[in-house]
Amino acid sequence: MKFSTDELMEGIRSGDKRLTAKxxxxxxxxxxxxxxxxxxxxxxxxPFTGNSIRVGITGVPGAGKSTFIxxxxxxxxxxxxxxxxxxxDPSSSINKGSILGDKTxxxxxxxxxxxxxxxxxxxxxxxxxxxxxxxxMMICEAAGYDYILIETVGVGQSEVLVADITDVxxxxxxxxxxxxxQGIKRGIMxxxxxxxxxxxxxxxLQKAKNTRLELKRALDFIPPKxxxxxxxxxxxxxxxxxxxxxxxxxxxxxxxxKKKTGRFNEVRTQQxxxxxxxxxxxxxxxxxxxxxxxxxAYIKHKKNASEMVSNPSTEAKIxxxxxxxxx
Numbered sequence: 001m002k003f004s005t006d007e008l009m010e011g012i013r014s015g016d017k018r019l020t021a022k023x024x025x026x027x028x029x030x031x032x033x034x035x036x037x038x039x040x041x042x043x044x045x046x047p048f049t050g051n052s053i054r055v056g057i058t059g060v061p062g063a064g065k066s067t068f069i070x071x072x073x074x075x076x077x078x079x080x081x082x083x084x085x086x087x088x089d090p091s092s093s094i095n096k097g098s099i100l101g102d103k104t105x106x107x108x109x110x111x112x113x114x115x116x117x118x119x120x121x122x123x124x125x126x127x128x129x130x131x132x133x134x135x136x137m138m139i140c141e142a143a144g145y146d147y148i149l150i151e152t153v154g155v156g157q158s159e160v161l162v163a164d165i166t167d168v169x170x171x172x173x174x175x176x177x178x179x180x181x182q183g184i185k186r187g188i189m190x191x192x193x194x195x196x197x198x199x200x201x202x203x204x205l206q207k208a209k210n211t212r213l214e215l216k217r218a219l220d221f222i223p224p225k226x227x228x229x230x231x232x233x234x235x236x237x238x239x240x241x242x243x244x245x246x247x248x249x250x251x252x253x254x255x256x257x258k259k260k261t262g263r264f265n266e267v268r269t270q271q272x273x274x275x276x277x278x279x280x281x282x283x284x285x286x287x288x289x290x291x292x293x294x295x296x297a298y299i300k301h302k303k304n305a306s307e308m309v310s311n312p313s314t315e316a317k318i319x320x321x322x323x324x325x326x327x
Contacts, residue, residue, distance in 0.1 A: 012139060020139060020143045027132050038135075048142040052148050053251065056168065058159050069149050072248070075248055083149060133150065164271055168194060175200070175204055195234065215233045228261070229254060294323055301315040
């Protein structure tokens with residue numbers, strides 16, 4: 001059943017989960033007629049956006065992200081807030097469908113009246129973040145959700161992309177064997193705002209403390225992302241709800257500090273500018289490919305690049321200059 005923009009708008013503002021989900025599906029669609037309606041809807045919800053705390057959550061597979069989000073989400077609700085979870089699943093390279101199905105792994109949170117869980121396939125988009133995650137986030141804000149939790153695949157460039165659309169970037173770490181810092185890239189450490197060492201129990205408590213010490217030492221060699229903020233390294237167990245209260249408090253403390261210094265809005269402005277640049281590139285390419293001659297040239301230069309007839313960057317430059325230069 002097709003819903004009008006008015007119906008979707010009313011559903012979003014009234015907190016109707018079904019219509020909110022329909023609106024997100026509309027925004028995710030690549031069909032031309034859906035894009036037109038989606039743009040109108042996004043324009044109309046803008047005055048009701050921007051009031052949430054956007055939290056990105058990443059970590060290697062097996063770090064317990066889904067368990068953390070489920071129990072942390074329930075804690076947020078217990079504190080009188082509404083929470084939306086955007087669980088970005090890796091996509092099948094064959095049919096672009098979602099593989100993990102995070103909603104099935106957050107059964108208790110899904111039952112909560114004040115929770116909304118939206119699994120979205122990344123559809124091959126670089127970094128394990130769906131290309132409409134930012135817009136989906138705005139729909140959830142317009143629907144009145146106070147916390148938006150974005151779970152990523154936790155591989156490749158996902159950390160960079162999540163950091164670019166959220167207010168707080170949380171890294172889940174688990175205790176490994178041997179070198180405790182093995183597998184932690186410097187790039188991740190430069191982007192995190194908060195680290196939570198998960199799955200800590202009595203029998204590995206000392207090892208967890210050693211890991212925390214190593215992480216703190218590593219952070220001492222990295223310039224602070226936010227002036228005046230020393231990145232907390234917390235211990236706990238999401239499964240047993242240990243340490244989650246402290247995470248909640250630190251998220252509030254961090255965002256409150258950023259708001260007082262003006263950095264909160266400054267960073268959000270920069271993030272919106274990056275989204276603008278992304279969509280400019282998308283729309284330019286889409287418009288250029290509408291022309292059959294441009295499409296033919298695009299396929300030709302892409303083929304030259306894929307077969308390494310010449311450097312891919314050179315082929316891209318030739319293609320763009322051919323159709324966008326003043327000549």
